[in-house]
Amino acid sequence: MVTTRDITAQGLRPPSTISARGHASTGEQEQGPPPGSPPRPRIPFTATGRAAGGRLVLAAAAVYAVLWMFLRDQTASLQGQFGELVGAEAVLSMTVSAVLAVGSPRVDVAFGGAGRRQRWHRGTALIGLALVIAHLPIVVDNYEDPVGVILAVVSLLLFGILTGLAVLTPGGWFGRRRGPLGWIARLRYDRWKAIHRLTAGALLAGMGHGLLDSSALRHQPVLAAIYLAICLAGTAALGYQLILRRSLLRGSEHRVLDVRQVAADVRVITMRPMGEPWAPAPGQYVDVEFAGIPHGAHPFTVVRSDSDGTLQIAVKANGNDTMAMHDRIGTGARAWVQEPRGDFHYQRVDERQIWIAAGIGITPFLSWIRSLSEAHQGVVDLWYSVRGLTEAPFLDEVTAAARAFPWLHLHLVVTQRDGRLTAQRVLTEGMAGRDASAFLCGPPAMIRTFARDLRALGLIGSVHHEAFSPR
Secondary structure (H helix, E strand, O other), rough: OOOOOHHHOOOOEEEEEEEOOOOEEEOOOOOOOOOOOOOOOOOOOOHHHHHHHHHHHHHHHHHHHHHHHHOOOOOHHHHHHHHHHHHHHHHHHHHHHHHHHHHOOOHHOOOHHHHHHHHHHHHHHHHHHHHHHHHHHHHHOOOOOHHHHHHHHHHHHHHHHHHHHHOOOOOOOOHHHHHHHHHOOOOOOOHHHHHHHHHHHHHHHHHHHHHHOOHHHHHOOHHHHHHHHHHHHHHHHHHHHHHHHHHHHEEEEEEEEEEEEEEEEEEEEEEOOOOOOOOOOOEEEEEEEOOOOOOOOOOEEEEEEEEOOEEEEEEEEOOOOOOHHHHHHHHHEEEEEEEOOOOOOOOOOOOOOEEEEEEHHHHHHHHHHHHHHOOOOOEEEEEEEOOHHHHHHHHHHHHHHHHOOOOOEEEEHHHHOOOOOHHHHHHHHOOOOOOOOEEEEEEHHHHHHHHHHHOOOOOOOOOOEEEOOOO
């Protein structure tokens, strides 16, 4: 919890009062956004947008199935036609996954944000693989073209590899285990990304197999036209990802103005636009590609945005590329900054809110705090969990805000000293109560644990989260 000892260790004046529950309150009054900052739009949270994209995908799959069985080749066996339908649905599911991998602000909104869109991307890929596996034994006796058989085997093998990459994630169970599966789960992002490019071969092989071996496509022009349209959509998505993405994305060249250390492994990089300026909402992120840093763009939360377009991002040295940014990026460095994205912006869905941040996960909440003021109405419990005080970026600013803003109650948990933060502690020691909305930002394992435990312990409000993991 927040203590005078913690704050003094940071070189800060202790707050005038700190309650038994660690709520920093009263003291100097501090204004909200700094002078020159643009007004922050309140982007409303829309529950309908969260499900619209998913409903469209499910409806398309259902309509496709009905059309296929209605227009099927009546001369073929029902088992064979059902097997072909399963294969066609697999191609559709994989195509949807490829399209969702492209991503765009509008698509993110349709699926309720980039995180949910990514989950649909992974989910449709896994469903596609399951359908491929189910398809093979049903129609194995109907294969006629040897090339089609080869394409089917190639597609299955490649999709199996990709499924392994989707299931074996650094933040999952295997990521904490030894052995070959643990090694795969902890693959460096650049290697993971290179293997992930096998998606193109897997999907194209599956499409070709369907064209060569499906009797329904040979006898029913309508089904053939729909299947070709699906194949074209999937091919276009793959081509965009592999060839055209960099040249077609909206972006703006920036120059680095300043690099500042804010924690042992975190640096703040300030950039000014040389072209079109961006005005992100508090909590949104931008994909940034620095000159001289390999493997393309990386996502970073915008911790500050000024009226002249100047942006600040916080970079934690947590991998080869981010460590290279710490070593190589300095004043004058060039960066390509893409259009702001993300739905983890400030959402006034409830007057009472619980914010839970782990380490660098404080960045969206810092952006929210900077956009608000002393006059903000409501109660916010901000739980900030760090391993040690040297690994607590922006602690001085967050503490100062808790002094200045009566609505903000800061709870600092140093795990090396206080133990792990738990949902039980959040609900029993906080002020927001069980009817509050919860917002989580941290590693995937932390997100899953708190989302599950808060619900199990009776949290009534909604739960929103943002996980920072490229996979």
